[in-house]
Amino acid sequence: MLRFLGEQAAVKRQVLNANSVEQSFVGLKQLISSKNWRAAVDLCGRLLTAHGQGYGKSGLPTNHTTDSLQLWFVRLALLVKLNLFQNAEMEFEPFGNLDQPDLYYEYHPQVYPGRKGSMVPFSMRILHAELPQYLGNPQESLDRLHSMKIICAKILENLEQGLAEDGSMTTIAQENRQASAQLWRARLGRVMYSMANCLLLMKDYVLAVEAYHSVIKYYPQQEPQLLSGIGRIFLQIGDIKTAEKYFQDVEKVMHKLDGLQSQIMVLMNRAFLHLGQNNFAEAHRFFTEILRIDSSNAVANNNAAVCLLYLGKLKDSLRQLEGMVQQDPQHYLHESVLFNLTTMYELESSRSMQKKQALLEAVALKEGDSFNTQCLKLG
Amino acid sequence: MRLTKPTLFTNIPVTCEERDLPGNLFNQLMKDDPSTVNGAETLMLGEMLTLPQNFGNIFLGETFSSYISVHNDSNQIVKDILVKADLQTSSQRLNLSASSAAVTELKPDCCIDDVIHHEVKEIGTHILVCAVSYTTQMGEKMYFRKFFKFQVLKPLDVKTKFYNAEVSASYLTDEVFLEAQIQNITTSPMFMEKVSLEPSIMYNVAELNTVDTSGERASTFGSRTYLQPMDTRQYLYCLKPKQEFAEKAGVIKGVTVIGKLDIVWKTNLGERGRLQTSQLQRMAPGYGDVRLSLETIPDTVSLEEPFNITCKITNCSSERTMDLVLEMCNTSSIHWCGVSGRQLGKLHPSSSLHLALTLLSSVQGLQSVSGLRLTDTFLKRTYEYDDIAQVCVVSSEVKKIKEEVL
Numbered sequence: 001m002l003r004f005l006g007e008q009a010a011v012k013r014q015v016l017n018a019n020s021v022e023q024s025f026v027g028l029k030q031l032i033s034s035k036n037w038r039a040a041v042d043l044c045g046r047l048l049t050a051h052g053q054g055y056g057k058s059g060l061p062t063n064h065t066t067d068s069l070q071l072w073f074v075r076l077a078l079l080v081k082l083n084l085f086q087n088a089e090m091e092f093e094p095f096g097n098l099d100q101p102d103l104y105y106e107y108h109p110q111v112y113p114g115r116k117g118s119m120v121p122f123s124m125r126i127l128h129a130e131l132p133q134y135l136g137n138p139q140e141s142l143d144r145l146h147s148m149k150i151i152c153a154k155i156l157e158n159l160e161q162g163l164a165e166d167g168s169m170t171t172i173a174q175e176n177r178q179a180s181a182q183l184w185r186a187r188l189g190r191v192m193y194s195m196a197n198c199l200l201l202m203k204d205y206v207l208a209v210e211a212y213h214s215v216i217k218y219y220p221q222q223e224p225q226l227l228s229g230i231g232r233i234f235l236q237i238g239d240i241k242t243a244e245k246y247f248q249d250v251e252k253v254m255h256k257l258d259g260l261q262s263q264i265m266v267l268m269n270r271a272f273l274h275l276g277q278n279n280f281a282e283a284h285r286f287f288t289e290i291l292r293i294d295s296s297n298a299v300a301n302n303n304a305a306v307c308l309l310y311l312g313k314l315k316d317s318l319r320q321l322e323g324m325v326q327q328d329p330q331h332y333l334h335e336s337v338l339f340n341l342t343t344m345y346e347l348e349s350s351r352s353m354q355k356k357q358a359l360l361e362a363v364a365l366k367e368g369d370s371f372n373t374q375c376l377k378l379g
Numbered sequence: 380m381r382l383t384k385p386t387l388f389t390n391i392p393v394t395c396e397e398r399d400l401p402g403n404l405f406n407q408l409m410k411d412d413p414s415t416v417n418g419a420e421t422l423m424l425g426e427m428l429t430l431p432q433n434f435g436n437i438f439l440g441e442t443f444s445s446y447i448s449v450h451n452d453s454n455q456i457v458k459d460i461l462v463k464a465d466l467q468t469s470s471q472r473l474n475l476s477a478s479s480a481a482v483t484e485l486k487p488d489c490c491i492d493d494v495i496h497h498e499v500k501e502i503g504t505h506i507l508v509c510a511v512s513y514t515t516q517m518g519e520k521m522y523f524r525k526f527f528k529f530q531v532l533k534p535l536d537v538k539t540k541f542y543n544a545e546v547s548a549s550y551l552t553d554e555v556f557l558e559a560q561i562q563n564i565t566t567s568p569m570f571m572e573k574v575s576l577e578p579s580i581m582y583n584v585a586e587l588n589t590v591d592t593s594g595e596r597a598s599t600f601g602s603r604t605y606l607q608p609m610d611t612r613q614y615l616y617c618l619k620p621k622q623e624f625a626e627k628a629g630v631i632k633g634v635t636v637i638g639k640l641d642i643v644w645k646t647n648l649g650e651r652g653r654l655q656t657s658q659l660q661r662m663a664p665g666y667g668d669v670r671l672s673l674e675t676i677p678d679t680v681s682l683e684e685p686f687n688i689t690c691k692i693t694n695c696s697s698e699r700t701m702d703l704v705l706e707m708c709n710t711s712s713i714h715w716c717g718v719s720g721r722q723l724g725k726l727h728p729s730s731s732l733h734l735a736l737t738l739l740s741s742v743q744g745l746q747s748v749s750g751l752r753l754t755d756t757f758l759k760r761t762y763e764y765d766d767i768a769q770v771c772v773v774s775s776e777v778k779k780i781k782e783e784v785l
Contacts, residue, residue, distance in 0.1 A: 025400060032404050070400035077393050077405065123395040134391070190394065190421070197392070197423040203568060206603055212422075225419035232387060232424055237605045238570035238645030261417065268426060275384075275428075276649035298413035299426045306385050306428040312494040314448055334413050336388045336427045343430045347380045348490065349450045 023047070028074065037078045038369040044075035064102055065111065066119050073124040080127060083372070085134045088127075098125055117166070122187055130194055138202045145195045152188040156181060189218025205237055223253045224262070228269055240276040247273060264290050264297065271303065280310040296328065302337050309344065318344050325362065333363055335372055342376050381434050381529075382444040382494065384648040388414045388427040438534035438565055440642075440654040443497045445527075449511055450490040457521075458484045460513040464495055467506040473497065475507075485513070498653075499531050534569075534652060536562040536611075537640065541661045555582075555661065557616045559640055563606040570605045570645045576616045578638035579658070587615040637661050668696040669703070669753055671764045674733065676748070681775040685716055685739045688768075692723070692753065693731035701726045701755045705734070708750035712742035712772075715750065723753075740772040 021027030021039075023046065031040035051068040072095075079088040098120045101107050105115035129144035155165045159181045164170040172180070196211035209230050216223050231246035247269040254262040271286035284307035290300035301324050308317035321341045324332045338359060345355045356376050363371055390412065395405045409420040414427045437443055449462050461481040466473045475495040482491055499505070507527040514520055542556040557576065563569045578584040589596040598604075606612060618637060640656040674689040694701055703723040707715035716737040726732060740746050749765035773781075 029401065029404055032401060032408070035408075067400075073395070074400055077395065077401075080391065081393050081408075083391070121396070121399050123399050127393065193392075193421045197421075200423055203607065205568070205605065219419075222419040222422075225416050225422060229416065229419070229422045229424050232426070235648055236387065236424075237568050238572075238647065238649055239604050240645065240649050242604065257418070272426075278649060278651070302413075303426070303428045306430060309430070309446065310382055310385075310494070312446070312492045314446070314490065314492050331411075331413060334427075336414050336429050340428075340430050343380075343432075347446060347448055349452055351452055 032074075032078070035371070036369045037082055041075055041078050041082070044071050044078070047071050048075070064108075064119060069103070069119050069124065070121060073121050073127070076124065077127055080131065080134070083134075085131060088131055089135060092128055092131065095120075095128075098128055126190060126194060129191075130198070133198045133201055138198050141198045142195065145191055145198065149188065149191045149195070152184055152191055156184050156188065159184065185218060189215060192218060200233065205233055209233060221256055224250050224257055224265055227253065228265060231269060232272060235272055235276045238276075240273070243276060244273055260293065264294055264300075268300070271300075275307075280307045283307050284311065296331070298324070298332055298334065298337070301332075302340065306340060314344060314348060318348065325359075329362060333371075338363070338376060380446045380448075381431065381437075382446050383431045383435050384650045385428040385430055386647065388425045388429050389423050390414050390425055392421045392423060394421060434529060436532055436566065437499060437529060438532050438652060439499055439502050440534060440652040441499055441650065442652075443499050443505075445495050445507065447493045447495060447509055448490050449485070451485045451487050454487045455516050456484055456486050457516070458514045460485050460491060460511065462491055462493065463508075463510045464493070465508045465510070466497060467508055468501045469503050470501060502531050502533055505529050505531055532565075534563070534565050534644070535642065535654060536560075536564050537642075537656055538562075539640075539656075539659055541637070555618045555637065557618060557637065557659070559614045559616070560611050561606075561614065561642065562611040563608055565646075566608050567646050568605045568607050571612065571642070572645050572651075573641065573643040574612075574614050575641050576618075576638050577641055578618060579636040581620055581635065582618040582637060583621055584638065585617045585619070587617055635661055668699070668760075669693070669701065669755070669762050670695050671751065671753070671762075671767065673768050676768050676770060679771045679773060679778060679781070680740065681778045682743055682772055683739055683741055684775060685737050686770075687735055687737050688748070690734045690736060690751075690767075691731050692726065692734060694726045694728050696728055698728050699757075700728065702757055704754045704756060706752040706754065707736070707738075708752060710747075710750050712740050712746045713748060713750060714739050714741060740770070743772050743774060745769055746772050 021030050021043070023043070025047075028040055028043050028047070031037070031043060048068060048071050051063075051065065051071070072091075076088050076091060079085075079091070095103070099118070103120050104118055105112040125148060129141055129148055132138065132140035132144070154167075158165055158167045159177055164172055165180060165184075192211060192215045196208050196215055199205075199208035199211055202208075212226050212230050212233075216226050219226075227246050227250045231243045231250065234240070234243035234246065250269060251266055254266070257265065267286050267290045271283045271290075274280075274283035274286065284304055287300045287304035287307060290297050291304065294300070301320065305317045305320040305324075308314075308320065318341070321337060321344070325337065325341065341359065342356050360373070360376055363373070363376070390409075392409060392415075393405055394409070395401050395403075397403060406420065409415050410417075412420075414425045416422045416425060443466075445464075447462065447464055449460065451457060459481045462476065464475045466475055475497050476493065485491060505528070507529070508524060509527070510522070510524045512520065512522040538560040540558045540560075542558065543554075559574075559576075561571075561574065574588075575586065576584050588599050590599055591597075600612060637659045639658050641653075642655070643651070643653045645651050670693045672691050672693070674691050676688045677686055680686040692703070702725050705719070705721050705723055707717065707719045709715060716739065723732065723734070738748070747765075747769050748767045751764040751767065752761055753764070754761045
């Protein structure tokens with residue numbers, strides 16, 4: 001920003017950093033929700049140092065607690081959210097496969113007398129399993145997810161057979177058992193979700209579709225969204241007929257959504273189908289229809305603008321996107337919207353730089369430090 | 380700007396559970412992100428469309444679409460603007476502009492827009508030439524051109540192979556099988572919407588790419604409806620000469636035109652491509668003057684036990700009567716039973732005779748029936764018939780077991 005807009009503008013920018021918040025979980029949450037994830041990563045580091053871990057401590061005997069592991073999880077999750085996958089991988093390394101002895105309650109009997117099991121948060125395992133796929137190694141991700149799936153299924157089986165989660169004979173109260181079973185079913189579903197996403201990334205569409213179907217079993221309330229998603233996968237491949245079939249199936253399970261949401265979904269799917277049939281005019285009509293019932297729908301707004309461009313209406317398209325961004329910057333300063341906007345600026349005129357810088361200014365005012373400026377293509 | 384189809388934005392889901400430190404913070408962030416799917420935020424494939432990032436690849440048979448925008452960057456009004464878009468290929472120059480009429484005036488910061496489409500029919504370098512001429516306020520005539528160069532690549536590799544049906548009642552109604560291997564040599568998955576053989580007027584075609592399972596025609600390719608990059612699919616067609624051509628034996632001799640393949644595919648969001656191969660040609664098998672074809676032969680026989688075959692010998696010459704002598708030569712595995720050098724008698728043009736022969740095999744496995752020789756005593760010409768058919772030879776015990784099972 002300093003490079004493009006000068007110092008004066010840069011000074012105006014006010015964002016939170018690791019110093020300006022309370023040095024605690026509260027401050028951390030504040031940084032995360034204000035989208036200052038870089039600062040949040042820093043703060044995690046500091047808080048971990050306070051726990052006697054972190055910078056320069058790799059390789060030394062560790063003293064994990066549930067809190068320190070939660071901090072690690074947050075830090076690693078934020079690195080992934082910031083697309084800093086390599087950093088995340090490096091920081092995951094000391095944890096090995098997340099099953100080292102010092103990661104278990106039993107290893108610290110003084111701190112956690114009588115507690116059993118792993119201290120590693122489930123979400124951290126998911127993160128750990130998903131990470132390799134972003135670094136070009138989806139097969140490793142699948143392997144890790146498969147072993148998680150087996151464990152989740154085993155625990156569920158144990159619970160169903162009247163045993164405790166770990167297969168021991170400890171008796172559990174009926175309601176605890178039910179709550180636990182519910183939790184592990186949801187977790188198994190989450191693992192399946194990751195698998196499906198990973199397969200999609202690998203472009204193994206047949207298996208991905210199968211995996212999404214099995215996700216429906218665990219999250220039946222998401223059936224309409226998932227079926228629509230499968231429909232979009234087929235659109236992506238170019239198999240319009242199968243996509244249409246899925247979109248029709250969606251309309252049969254619409255009762256799972258509330259009225260407005262289901263209306264939007266039906267219109268959205270129809271618009272996509274028209275896109276697949278090369279009919280941008282009709283697609284535009286359906287996206288606009290959505291805006292009539294939900295004027296703040298970012299997706300419909302953006303997609304309608306994209307259709308306008310394909311119809312040869314560059315100026316109208318720009319007007320729609322600019323209107324969106326000005327009206328509700330909180331919502332619409334999204335990477336994808338801005339990317340479309342800058343692409344059109346480039347098309348419009350060879351003097352697009354000015355307009356791009358204006359966007360940067362708007363972003364600087366509203367966004368936290370996690371904003372990815374690459375989408376502005378400032379070059 | 381080239382208008383390939385837009386793509387769908389994918390997001391990277393990061394979730395956590397209630398009990399984790401951030402509580403529902405991560406999940407809330409994903410909910411607030413407009414690119415996630417409402418109610419199913421963990422679903423990677425969103426609904427947000429993004430414009431093409433770069434020119435990408437363009438393939439033969441696809442439609443090249445481009446946005447042409449002429450924008451007045453100056454602070455003057457310009458007049459009589461004429462925008463012309465031509466596509467220069469290695470062999471021709473095509474005009475792609477929708478209208479050739481001049482626009483009377485263009486105000487500052489306004490633009491003239493045009494979206495052009497062209498189905499690409501040539502491989503190699505293409506140059507899009509955009510020429511703009513206009514008049515300034517001072518009455519000066521101005522003109523400039525811009526060039527956009529791109530390469531058109533081959534999307535598919537098609538290999539064809541013909542097979543003649545082995546056994547047929549008469550050589551005049553011969554069936555031909557066409558095997559077409561189609562390989563996706565692009566970098567993206569390809570949905571094959573249609574692959575059909577358009578036969579030439581002489582043939583009827585039957586597509587053999589579906590299987591009848593309980594009344595439904597299921598594709599032999601199963602649920603995999605698309606071809607990944609470098610994947611190959613094999614299509615099979617059966618061609619039968621039409622009755623009127625089948626009767627005229629001469630027509631199907633030599634090189635014949637079989638037909639052409641028509642291929643339609645789709646890629647991202649229904650981007651469509653279509654290719655037709657050139658006419659596929661086939662060399663009809665020449666049978667010479669005397670044709671020997673098999674009428675009956677068992678598929679499996681016992682080792683070292685005689686079996687019978689029936690041959691049919693046809694005089695294909697136009698007017699010559701033949702006097703034939705049959706010789707039977709043993710090979711390393713096939714042994715003929717009976718007298719070699721036997722007279723078959725006179726055979727008139729276009730007539731045929733049936734011949735029952737007995738032989739046995741001394742080697743197990745798939746054996747080729749070879750070693751028949753016919754000599755025309757008038758012309759002293761010998762015709763050799765090798766590899767007439769194949770037969771599976773098994774030990775007699777195996778054959779017994781097999782029969783019991785059946």
